[in-house]
Amino acid sequence: MTPVHPEFVPDASLAREEMERLQREVAERATFADDFAFDPGAVGGARSDPDQSTLGDSAPNGVAPESSEPPVVAGVDQAFSSDGERAVSAVVATRGGEVIERTHAVEPADVPYIPGLLSFREGGAILSALADLSVDPDLAVLDGSGRIHFRQAGIATHVGVTLDVPAVGVAKSLLCGRPRESLDAHLPAGARVAVEADGSVDAPDGTVLGHAYQSRQYDNPETRHVNPLYVSPGHRVSAETATDLVAALCAGYKLPEPTRLADRYADDRKRELAD
Numbered sequence: 001m002t003p004v005h006p007e008f009v010p011d012a013s014l015a016r017e018e019m020e021r022l023q024r025e026v027a028e029r030a031t032f033a034d035d036f037a038f039d040p041g042a043v044g045g046a047r048s049d050p051d052q053s054t055l056g057d058s059a060p061n062g063v064a065p066e067s068s069e070p071p072v073v074a075g076v077d078q079a080f081s082s083d084g085e086r087a088v089s090a091v092v093a094t095r096g097g098e099v100i101e102r103t104h105a106v107e108p109a110d111v112p113y114i115p116g117l118l119s120f121r122e123g124g125a126i127l128s129a130l131a132d133l134s135v136d137p138d139l140a141v142l143d144g145s146g147r148i149h150f151r152q153a154g155i156a157t158h159v160g161v162t163l164d165v166p167a168v169g170v171a172k173s174l175l176c177g178r179p180r181e182s183l184d185a186h187l188p189a190g191a192r193v194a195v196e197a198d199g200s201v202d203a204p205d206g207t208v209l210g211h212a213y214q215s216r217q218y219d220n221p222e223t224r225h226v227n228p229l230y231v232s233p234g235h236r237v238s239a240e241t242a243t244d245l246v247a248a249l250c251a252g253y254k255l256p257e258p259t260r261l262a263d264r265y266a267d268d269r270k271r272e273l274a275d
Contacts, residue, residue, distance in 0.1 A: 032237075168231065
């Protein structure tokens with residue numbers, strides 16, 4: 001994959017004000033509505049662990065027709081060398097729950113970790129790894145935020161717009177925004193709570209940015225519980241559909257299967273660097 005919008009390729013040499021300005025331009029170009037060719041009901045694969053509670057048993061928006069060909073979903077995750085100076089980006093492409101290709105890239109991490117500027121630290125390695133894919137993914141699922149971001153341009157939005165590929169962000173913690181309901185009650189598996197824009201986000205107050213989605217949960221969350229994922233559209237996907245797609249891609253684990261596999265692959269490549 002090559003950038004459709006090379007002007008948005010993250011540049012680690014920019015000053016912080018310039019990075020934030022570029023993110024606002026990315027957000028203006030982003031489409032936070034469904035605009036893709038694949039059947040969302042054809043996303044997902046077989047559940048791998050029947051003992052885990054998950055919504056992955058059924059496809060979003062109903063059961064996909066038998067004739068629907070599963071789309072190619074690229075899971076993207078990152079790791080860092082032990083000295084923190086190199087980013088290791090891993091991509092695992094799946095179709096119907098089966099791995100069809102893996103790529104990775106290692107590049108300098110020239111920007112320190114700054115909340116809200118993750119794409120300038122990791123984006124270069126991600127784009128390099130995606131460039132090595134021989135297949136064009138129908139959907140990219142990235143470890144990180146999409147629209148749930150101070151400037152509505154998290155790493156999933158930045159990468160999605162740069163490549164003009166439908167993209168979804170799946171984060172493990174809430175960067176900004178306000179959940180519509182309390183998340184302290186340990187949500188049951190399958191629950192979703194809208195995350196709305198507040199004063200911390202460049203969006204009208206109350207705009208639905210994404211969802212806190214409970215992909216799985218223990219039988220007694222009062223004694224042992226799983227925290228929700230924070231799912232948001234990156235590009236060419238709506239907030240509701242983004243969560244539906246993540247629900248279909250979870251295969252008995254907390255994380256969507258493509259990003260879970262990418263996380264494992266990134267760790268493997270990280271160990272190679274150490275050796």
